[in-house]
Amino acid sequence: MLINRISKLGRLKSVLKICVISGHTETCPTQKKPAGSTASLTPTTTSTRSPGLKRALKSGKVRMGFIPEEWFLFFHSKTGVSGPYVFGIVVINYLLSKEIYVMEHEYYTGLSIFPLLYFISTRFGPDLARTLDKDVDEYVNMLEKGRKDELDGYEKLIKDSKDAQWRAEGQKVLMDAKKENIDMQLEAAYRERYMQVYRAVKGRLDYHVKFQRVQNRIHQKWMINWIIANVRKSITPEFEKEVLRKAIQDIAVITGKI
Secondary structure (H helix, E strand, O other), X not given: OHHHHHHHHHHHHHHHHHHHHHOOOOOOHHHOOOOXXXXXXXXXXXXXXXOOOOOOOOOOOEEOOOEEXXXXXXXHHHHOOOHHHHHHHHHHHHHHXXXXXXXXXXXHHHHHHHHHHHHHHHHHHHHHHHHHHHHHHHHHHHHHHHHHHHHHHHHHHHHHHHHHHHHHHHHHHHHHHHHHHHHHHHHHHHHHHHHHHHHHXXXXXXXXXXXXXXXXXXXXXXXXHHHHHHHHXXXXXXXXXXXXXXXXXXXXXXXXXX
């Protein structure tokens, strides 16, 4: 008999497991598409999800305070609306009749505690929920603030990196400008030295020209003085008288013609 009870308990656990698992699968009525929907019946293997997880603002719907709504909806397509209630009553009846669940003194203690818990949950539950929600919101805000601060730090780091890259590009432009400035200075020094060479060569050529002119002038002066001296030496008193007489005759002839 004990073995039969254990086997029946195992089958019951398997049935409950199927109900729990199937409540969130594609067979759940909440997951079914409307009759007029054009969606494909082939389940997709991939789905696009946004990164990160968000805490649900509200909990799922339950009945009787602790039984999920999906467990009831699972029976609707098979047994109708009363199916889950009948199933629950049958299960409880089976557990009690077969003494799988023994109603000892702790059971009656639970019956007395349950109304007390219900009263506490309805009387103090909302205030406690608001307090816990406030604490949770503060914790979430703290985490969000930490995430935002970290994102701001990364954004600042990216901005600083871009500024450093921009400065590096500016340094490259500055180096090009410095190279161009050095080239201009070298060009100016080259032109200045080229002009110095030009002036030095021109000065030497001018010196040789002046030297040649002075030398020619001295030679010319010496030649003129030498000719004059020789001419003077060749002029005698008789030659002077002859020249004077010849000049007088020429003057007389000219005056006679006039």
